[in-house]
Amino acid sequence: MAQQRKRNPNGAGTITKRKDGRYQAAVYVLQPDGTRARKFAYGKTWAECDVKRRDLLAKVDQGVPVPTRSAKLSEWLPYWLENVVRSRWKLSTFDKYEAHVRLYLVPMIGAKRLESLSVGDVRRFLTRLEKQTTAATAKESHSVLRSALTAASREELVTRNVASLVEPPRVVSRELSPWTLDETLTFLAAARKDPLYAAFVLAVTMGLRRGEIVGLRWGDVDLDNRVLYVRQQTQRRQGRLYEDDPKGRRRRVVPLPAMCVAPLRWHRMRQAAAKKAAGERWQASEYVFTTRNGRPVEPRNVYRSFTRVAKDAGLRVVRLHDARHGCATLLVAAGVAPRVVMEILGHSQISITMDVYTHVVQDTQREAISHMDRLLKRRPGS
Missing domain, CATH: 1.10.443.10 (Intergrase catalytic core)
Structure with missing residues (x-):
């Protein structure tokens, strides 16, 4: 007896079998700009693909944007500031991070996409920034970028945090000179x-x-x-x-x-x-x-x-x-x-x-x- 095809209710996405033997899930998800687009996920088995479909649907229910293609840093960083940093960290931290995003990260490296950002890209960015400003500023920008990519990794937008693979610039500590x-x-x-x-x-x-x-x-x-x-x-x-x-x-x-x-x-x-x-x-x-x-x-x-x-x-x-x-x-x-x-x-x-x-x-x-x-x-x- 042929196995009965498993169907999902409307809006719950679909799972189909591809010619190469893998399974493909398709779900309409929210985009960072507020529109909706179709997002695909793949698995070796129907059950594996169904798990990924449910994960996508959970993000839809929570209103979390899921880009159908790798977002640019200029798109991800402002989203991260508003939805992660502002709600969880102190206002002073938000102000400092926002300044680095606005003044350095977006103008100098914002055109790069999350998935294509490489270790070399981060290293060249830090070298250039250190020459234009100071080692301390470059080190702080490195910390901001590393935190942003850590959040992107948690949301499975990147497979690895390339910023964590790059050593930050060395900063010469200011010599203490308190009053006697x-x-x-x-x-x-x-x-x-x-x-x-x-x-x-x-x-x-x-x-x-x-x-x-x-x-x-x-x-x-x-x-x-x-x-x-x-x-x-x-x-x-x-x-x-x-x-x-x-x-x-x-x-x-x-x-x-x-x-x-x-x-x-x-x-x-x-x-x-x-x-x-x-x-x-x-x-x-x-x-x-x-x-x-x-x-x-x-x-x-x-x-x-x-x-x-x-x-x-x-x-x-x-x-x-x-x-x-x-x-x-x-x-x-x-x-x-x-x-x-x-x-x-x-x-x-x-x-x-x-x-x-x-x-x-x-x-x-x-x-x-x-x-x-x-x-x-x-x-x-x-």
């Missing part, structure tokens, strides 16, 4: 009358990032028990202030140094006076650092004040972020274990902390060698 202890003390003395003095104390003694300082709320500060909770950060992106998790999504609880308590108490009294003076103009919030009207402080204004105080004190101007390095240097020099320093500063990897640790060890070695020189220069009987 004397410079730090000079800065803190000069900043005492600044409205953001308490913020600078937190940056220097606890290594808080700028966004973490701006996003700090009074509910995160326990002055009686001297504990600080780093739960969020505030950033300005796309023309607006927004709250997000700390960098690396590493929330942490850290002890509050004694020298931070008095500045924070003084700051709270000053804020209460400002609230009373503003009256109805005060915008209620729980932020520790606010403007005269209660609005959150702009992150860039924290750095501007930091730079102004440093210049007025006759100090060399460093980044506010370098205060974190200075904090790490002091902690390591005081004998605090690198793993503990990592937790206090919220580093995502111990290697970041060890970079500072190595810096301190080198300074200690120089001091030891200098001491040896002084000993060797002594003459017998002197």
Whole structure:
């Protein structure tokens, strides 16, 4: 008795046997431009082909575009940004990735199709980009491309991630040059009358990032028990202030140094006076650092004040972020274990902390060698 032909309902695609003995499934799928087109899948058996047909139908039900031919990078990268990066990653990450896609990847390599993109194409792109910009920019673009192709591989648009086969450009690490202890003390003395003095104390003694300082709320500060909770950060992106998790999504609880308590108490009294003076103009919030009207402080204004105080004190101007390095240097020099320093500063990897640790060890070695020189220069009987 002849085997009864298996039929699928309308819209569920078809499976036919080819002359070469293989089976072919055909399903109408959604295209990146919103149209519908026929997509073919092949298998050695009817059952194997049916599995692929069902996978295609599942994507149709989910509204996921399935290109009938290999998409160009200029088509895939914007789709990846909007449907993967924007929904899953932080806004700051989206902004950085979008800039690399718009400025470098699409203009320089966007005409290449996903399936035809080769290791050589990626290597030539990185070499050209490094010549036009910097090794650091080329390395970041490589990371963006690798992430985009990883997503394309998950959706079975490519069989391998060619970007992962290419080594990124080497970047020479910026030499750390944080303030010395004397410079730090000079800065803190000069900043005492600044409205953001308490913020600078937190940056220097606890290594808080700028966004973490701006996003700090009074509910995160326990002055009686001297504990600080780093739960969020505030950033300005796309023309607006927004709250997000700390960098690396590493929330942490850290002890509050004694020298931070008095500045924070003084700051709270000053804020209460400002609230009373503003009256109805005060915008209620729980932020520790606010403007005269209660609005959150702009992150860039924290750095501007930091730079102004440093210049007025006759100090060399460093980044506010370098205060974190200075904090790490002091902690390591005081004998605090690198793993503990990592937790206090919220580093995502111990290697970041060890970079500072190595810096301190080198300074200690120089001091030891200098001491040896002084000993060797002594003459017998002197």
